[in-house]
Amino acid sequence: MIKIFCGNIVHAPKFGELEIIEHGYIALKDGVIAYIGQEMPTDWAVYEFNYFYDRLIMPSFCDMHLHAPQYPMLGMGMDLPLLDWLNTYTFKTEARFCDTEYAREVYAKLAQELIDNGTTRVVTFGSIHTDSTLILMEEFENAGITGYVGKVNMDRNGGTNLEETTEESIRETERWLERCADFKYIKPILTPRFTPSCTNELMSALGKLAKTHDLRVQSHLSENTSEIAWVGDLHPDCKQYWETYDKYGLWKSHTVMAHCVHSDKRERDAIKANDVVVAHCPASNVNLVSGVAPIRTMLDEGLWVTLGSDIAGGDVLSMLGVITEAIKSSKIKRIESNWTKDFLSVAEAFYLGTTAGAKYFGGGDGFAIGDKFHAVVIKDSDAIDVKQLSIRERFERAIYRTKEQDIIAVYSDGRRVK
C-alpha cells in the first residue's frame, strides 16, 4: 500500500543540520518511508495521496522522560526542591493510582494530549501499581503512541501509601511483564524509581530480570545535590551515583537516565562508555530549582542527549515547548559560563527532540528510508508574512509558536493518529 505526502518537509538528519525540501514528497510503503525528495515519485501505483501543499511536514516528537501518574498535578506544586516535592505532593498523587478507574480517566486524557501535541514516541514512568500501569499501556496503545512504559519499583522511602515490600515488587514486576506480551506498540522497561527508592535486594533482582528478559532500564541520575548526598549515604561503597545502578547490572546500553544535572566528567564518561541515554528535562530542572544541566558539554563530549517533558516537575507537555525550554536553558548556561558555552540553535534542539530520541526506537537520521513514518503536519497559514518567509524561518517560528490546534495531522508508526 503506497501513500504519498506532499508539503514543505523539514527534518534534522544530523545534529545541527536541517534538511529542507520545499514542496517535497515522501512516499510510504506499508507505513515505511520508501522515498523522500524533491520530485514526485511516479514509479508506484499510488493508493492514497496526501496533498499538504504549503504546510510544514516534520518528524513527530520523542518524549524520553515523563511520569504519567503525575499528570493530575501538572502546573501545580512546583514550590519545593526535589525531595520535599516528592514527599509533599508527588507520592500522594501517585498513590491514587491504586484506583484503576481513576487511572483509566487520567491516562486516556494524557494519551490524547500527547498525540494532539505530536508526541508519538515515549519512555514513560507509570506508578508502582501493576494494573494501572497496564491500563496506561492500553491507553497509549489505543491513542497511537509507540514506546516504553515502566511499572515503577519502590520498596523503601515511599511513605505510607506508595511502597511495596521487596518480594511484592519483584512478584508484581514479573506479573506485569507476563501481561506486556499483549501489546504491539508499547513495550515494558524496567523502572527502579531512583536509588533511594530501592533496596539493594530489589536492585539486584531487577538487574537479573533485565538480563534474563533482555529488558531496557530507566531511572533518575544526579538531579539535585541533596539527592546525590543521600545516594552517597546509602551506598558508601560507590564513588558516584551512577555506580549504584552499575553495581546491579542496570547501567547498560540504552538505559535512560533522566536529568544528569550535576554529572561531572567522570560520571559523563561512564554515561558515554556504556551507551547510556541522557534525558534532558530543562523545564523540570528549573521548576524544582535543581540546576542547569551542562548540555553543550555533554554534546561536545559525544554523549547521547535526548529531551523529556518530565511532567509534572516539568510544566510543559508539548515537546515543542520542551525544545524551546532546552534552548533557553542552554542560554542560561551561556550566561553562567561567561559566554564560553555556545547555546543550542533551534536546529540543534529540534534534533534532540526528534532524531536523537527516534534512534532509541531504532529510527535513522530524520525521515530515513526504511523507518516507520512518525510525523506532524503543521499549519501556519494564518501567521504574518507566510508567503515572504523562507521555510527555515517558518520552521523556526513554528517551533516557538505552534499551538495544539495548528498541528493538523499526526502520524505514528505509519498510521494517522490525529
Next chain:
Amino acid sequence: MIKIFCGNIVHAPKFGELEIIEHGYIALKDGVIAYIGQEMPTDWAVYEFNYFYDRLIMPSFCDMHLHAPQYPMLGMGMDLPLLDWLNTYTFKTEARFCDTEYAREVYAKLAQELIDNGTTRVVTFGSIHTDSTLILMEEFENAGITGYVGKVNMDRNGGTNLEETTEESIRETERWLERCADFKYIKPILTPRFTPSCTNELMSALGKLAKTHDLRVQSHLSENTSEIAWVGDLHPDCKQYWETYDKYGLWKSHTVMAHCVHSDKRERDAIKANDVVVAHCPASNVNLVSGVAPIRTMLDEGLWVTLGSDIAGGDVLSMLGVITEAIKSSKIKRIESNWTKDFLSVAEAFYLGTTAGAKYFGGGDGFAIGDKFHAVVIKDSDAIDVKQLSIRERFERAIYRTKEQDIIAVYSDGRRVK
C-alpha cells in the same frame, strides 16, 4: 447600569497575597466595580447578570513593555545578543512599517491576539513612523485595549531605513501628539528608543515635550553589558546609564524602563527615588542572552516592578506565559545565588502581571471598588480533578496551563471585549 458577575474570584490585592472568593460576586455600575464579596448584592436593580458559576474570574493582564512592529518576527531570530540582533533583524523588520497597509494588517492581528490572551492594558513601542503608530493606536482602541502607545524616536544608529533627522523626529512627534487627542482609551507616551538611538539634542527636545505636555516616558535601561558600555562611551559625563535620561528630564515618576538586568544598587536607588517603573522582561532577557534580572532584590528594596512580554525579544505574548517565565527566571536566580534569593511564588508573579501593572493606569489593589473592570474568565472544567481541587490549586494550574481558548471572556475598562 448594573452588571453582576458570579464565579470563583481570584485576585491579588497585595504582593504575595491572593484573595479568593469561592462562588463570589462582583457588581459593576457603569463599568466600575461597586461591590466585591461573598454575598449576592441585592440592593440594586440588576440590568445584566453574568453567571460564570464554577469558572475562575481574575484580573486581566498588563503588558508593560512590548514592541508592536516586532510582532512579525515573533518566534524567529533569537540567536544573537541585543545590539547584533537589533541590526540584523529588528531594525529591518521595523523599517517595513513605513507601509501603512502592512501596519494595518499586522497591528489588527496583534491587537486581537492580545485581547484573546487577556491582555487589556499595555505600554507599547510603535515604530518611528507617525502614521503607522496612529494606526496601531486605532487598532488597539478598536480591539478594546487600554493604555499607552509611543511613536519611537531615533535620530542616530538606526541604519539606512530606520532613522529620522533630529528636526524630523521632533516635528513628527509634535504632529503625532496633536492627533492623539482622537483616542479615548489609548494615550501617547514619549519613546526615545534608547540612549544610543537619540542625540542629545533630540533627548533635550523630548524632555521639554514631556514637561510642557505632561507626558509619560518609556525606554530601555541596562539590558546588556555591551549596550551599557556603549552608553558610557556616548555620555562620558554620566556615571550610569539612567543619568543619560535624567539629564534631559526623562527620568521621572511613571517613566517605564524595560529590562534593568544589570542595574546595580546605585541605579536601583535612582529608580526607586524617582518612582520609575521597572518592566521586567524575563523571556527576552534569556532569549537574547542578556542576563537574569535581580527581581527579588528589587522587590525587597521596594522598587515598582511590573512585567513585559517584550516581543519579539520575548517569544511569549500571553502574559500568563510571561508570569511563568518570571517565576522560572527567579528560580534561575535562586540557583545562581546559592539559594540566598527566594524565587517568586505564583501569587507574587501574578501580582506583578496584574495589580502592579494596573497601578500604572490608576488602578487600585486587585479588583478594587471604584476601578474600571478589567478581567478574564477562565474555563478549566475539562481538566482533571476540578471538583476535588481548591480554588487556589486550580488558580495555580490555570496560570501554567490556560490556553487562549480557555479564556472565555475578557473585560477591558468595563466593556466585554472577548
